[in-house]
Amino acid sequence: ENKHVGTVEDIYETLIVNKFDRNDMLLALGGGVTGDITGFAAATYLRGIDFVQVPTTLLSQVDSSIGGKTGVDFKAYKNMVGAFYMPKLVYMNLSTLNSLPEREYLEGMGEIIKHGLIRDKEYFYWLKENKDKIISRDYETVKKMIFVSCNIKRVVVENDPKEKGERAVLNFGHTIGHAVEKAKNFSLLHGECVAIGMAAATYISLKKGNIAEEEYNEINNVISDFKLPVYTTGILASDVVKATKNDKKMDSGVIKFITLEENGHAIIDRTISEELLLEATETVIRG
Ligand SMILES: NC(=O)c1ccc[n+]([C@@H]2O[C@H](COP(=O)([O-])OP(=O)(O)OC[C@H]3O[C@@H](n4cnc5c(N)ncnc54)[C@H](O)[C@@H]3O)[C@@H](O)[C@H]2O)c1
Ligand SMILES: [Zn+2]
Known part of the structure; x- marks a missing residue:
């Protein structure tokens, strides 16, 4: 529902309006969808600003937060637009799994x-x-x-x-x-x-x-x-x-x-x- 280019545009707009510059960073708090979208926005905003992954689902902790693949779906095509972009840090708090x-x-x-x-x-x-x-x-x-x-x-x-x-x-x-x-x-x-x-x-x-x-x-x-x-x-x-x-x-x-x-x-x-x-x-x- 949300992993598409439109969401990334909204993030760019928020960053621009709030004057985010190259010294700022994004933090992805959520599952793989949040991580993939945030990582792609970080990879492309001002040609790349830092980002941190805080994965909160089991899938994102063992998979999507590791390895630097970021991106969004395009129309019906999964993960068609994206970038290889490493987070500065991946922080996992396993207690988040209890609410899944x-x-x-x-x-x-x-x-x-x-x-x-x-x-x-x-x-x-x-x-x-x-x-x-x-x-x-x-x-x-x-x-x-x-x-x-x-x-x-x-x-x-x-x-x-x-x-x-x-x-x-x-x-x-x-x-x-x-x-x-x-x-x-x-x-x-x-x-x-x-x-x-x-x-x-x-x-x-x-x-x-x-x-x-x-x-x-x-x-x-x-x-x-x-x-x-x-x-x-x-x-x-x-x-x-x-x-x-x-x-x-x-x-x-x-x-x-x-x-x-x-x-x-x-x-x-x-x-x-x-x-x-x-x-x-x-x-x-x-x-
Ligand atoms: N980049 C990669 O290398 C990579 C690898 C595998 C999967 N992915 C992508 O990851 C996505 C799937 O990620 P996902 O399985 O984490 O799904 P998701 O991000 O959609 O999260 C699943 C649901 O759990 C909710 N949620 C998240 N954390 C929670 C918590 N601690 N407690 C309660 N609810 C919580 C979310 O709001 C959402 O409704 C897919 O888009 C897939 O393509 C990417
Ligand atoms: Zn997978």
């Missing part, structure tokens, strides 16, 4: 499970074992989880800040996930769509012979353990596949699809056919 509604808290688990799947199999199993404590927001468990997730994202981003290569593994589950998000008219949360997208991408990994059927089932079960969806209803697989073509994960017309080489290690695969993409999408749309 359960659905919004668990949404963050989509990205967290992703961190295990793409880079750390042990972490994936730790999440599985600690699911009750995580769901009940046990402070020490959540603190450890956020630390490990931030660290996984940090390592990937530091190796490839501008997404020339490896950083793309963070898009695991996002090609089909973003397309589902759009096809469902943004009625599902981002992390929920990532969960559905990960189920589809895991199916592709299974079909490629990289992971076994038991692992495929186990990954689906862990996603479901955290009350996240592994499928949706009421949309057409063909529409979803069409929407993936507008995604930024394209390289001269070739789709850069992220698959699992094994649980705990994701790779970029440029050989995924449209047939397999459709087949995988069909597995996550029922009824």
Whole structure:
């Protein structure tokens, strides 16, 4: 609703009217939407002023506040306009998580499970074992989880800040996930769509012979353990596949699809056919 250029214009206007100059800074207090908008305004106002992230949702603490991607949606296209721009500081106060509604808290688990799947199999199993404590927001468990997730994202981003290569593994589950998000008219949360997208991408990994059927089932079960969806209803697989073509994960017309080489290690695969993409999408749309 708010993550668009119009909101950024309003921020510019406020900054100009209040005579903000290069010595001032912006502070993003809120979830990923606030962080993405504020970061983009900071990156572009007077060619860049400082900003600080104070993420208050689980998703923004483990994901959007780290790594310097800022931006807004353009028309129906997600995150189409933006900048790589690092905050001066990311400050997290975990007590903010206590006021999140359960659905919004668990949404963050989509990205967290992703961190295990793409880079750390042990972490994936730790999440599985600690699911009750995580769901009940046990402070020490959540603190450890956020630390490990931030660290996984940090390592990937530091190796490839501008997404020339490896950083793309963070898009695991996002090609089909973003397309589902759009096809469902943004009625599902981002992390929920990532969960559905990960189920589809895991199916592709299974079909490629990289992971076994038991692992495929186990990954689906862990996603479901955290009350996240592994499928949706009421949309057409063909529409979803069409929407993936507008995604930024394209390289001269070739789709850069992220698959699992094994649980705990994701790779970029440029050989995924449209047939397999459709087949995988069909597995996550029922009824
Ligand atoms: N920049 C990146 O690298 C990156 C990565 C992942 C996601 N994102 C973006 O992040 C956005 C999603 O972020 P989000 O999941 O944080 O959603 P959000 O920012 O929309 O926040 C979800 C809801 O929770 C409310 N809220 C925030 N903090 C709260 C708190 N402590 N207690 C109670 N309510 C609170 C918000 O007002 C909002 O209604 C998407 O736009 C996505 O594209 C960006
Ligand atoms: Zn995401």
